[in-house]
Amino acid sequence: MLIRPRTIGAGDTVLEATEQLGPTYLLNFFAPALVFSKPEDIRTILKKIDEVEKSPLPPFMRKLAGTLFGSTSIFHQNLPTWHHHRAIMNKAFSNNSLFFEPLRDKIGQCMDLWKPGEPVFISEFIQKMTLDALGSSVLGRDFDSLHGNLEGPLHAYETITGNLPKPYMIMFPGLLNLPFFRNVRQSMKDFDSYCWKIINEAKENSLLGGNSIISLMLNSGLPDNVMRDNIGVFFLAGHETTASTINWEICMLATYPEVTKRLREELI
Structure with missing residues (x-):
């Protein structure tokens, strides 16, 4: 921290x-x-x-992050706007079950999908598992990517995050305008449209109760453009970081079997 x-x-x-x-x-x-x-x-x-x-944030990070998150998200803000955003969203994070219950359910689904005796590509499952849990807890929708339902906008998100953080893109952001990266530019448009779709559907469905992030933002009166940018942040902050942490935990447990044994004994 x-x-x-x-x-x-x-x-x-x-x-x-x-x-x-x-x-x-x-x-x-x-x-x-x-x-x-x-x-x-x-x-x-x-x-x-x-x-x-x-x-x-250093200037190059602000520019890179702005491509996906816009310029009004909590990621870009500082005092006092940062405090205001945090006050709205802390209500969701104070409820541990909001994220962990969907995550626990997705872990069970993962284990049901694994076949005994066959290799398991853990990283791929964890990426989808955390994405689905994020959708349920933050955005009020189950993406169900674990069962192959990787919607076009979600694929667009994967394309964006797989290209924008590359060193050459950070050093030379103008490369994004080249014809070679046409699919990345289209993915950015698709992802932006998807974020707006989430907001509009939440409004139409009167999703004003509960402690999901989208509900709290709607109830707080945040402008639509700020909600859109924050949705982009939580795709990354609530999904990629969680998946990376779980991947490293599994890697460390596999590396140190004596620790795995102690953990298993403690849990069982």
């Missing part, structure tokens, strides 16, 4: 955090940032929310 001190000196903040929380580090990437070694310690500093702000 990276945060940047705002109203108090960086050195004082590190000293205070270290005394209270244990190992805490000050790093300099594009701005001074605190790195906490234990996730639960983040809550302590975030209670002083008026004293912290996000580290600003």
Whole structure:
């Protein structure tokens, strides 16, 4: 977790955090940032929310992220707009069952699809599993990509994320205008249309109850363009990051069987 001190000196903040929380580090990437070694310690500093702000994105990251997320999403904002967005969405994240119950259901579906004695391409299943859980919890719709229902816009999203983060695209974003990347440009249009479709269908279906992200944004009165950009953020932040974390967990458990054994004994 990276945060940047705002109203108090960086050195004082590190000293205070270290005394209270244990190992805490000050790093300099594009701005001074605190790195906490234990996730639960983040809550302590975030209670002083008026004293912290996000580290600003470097220009090339702002431009790259804007291609997919637009310029009004929570990803781009800082004080006080960032706080306003967080206040709306924290209601969803405070309910652990909102995401984990759909994820648990999708894990069960994964295991039903695996055939004994046959190799399993874990990464592919995890990508689809987390995408489906994201759809159910954040957007109020089950994509059912686990069973092969990879809609055109979802395929477009995969095309975008598979091309835009490439080093050559980051260094030379003008390449996107070349004929060779026509399919990427079309995918961006398809994904944008899909985000708007989600918003319009939610309005038509009066999806104003519950704690899904789309419901909370609709009830909050956020402008439509801000909701559209935030939907783009949660496709990446709620799907890719979760899938990557699970992939690494499985990799580490496979690498250290003694840890796997202890975990299994603890769970069973």
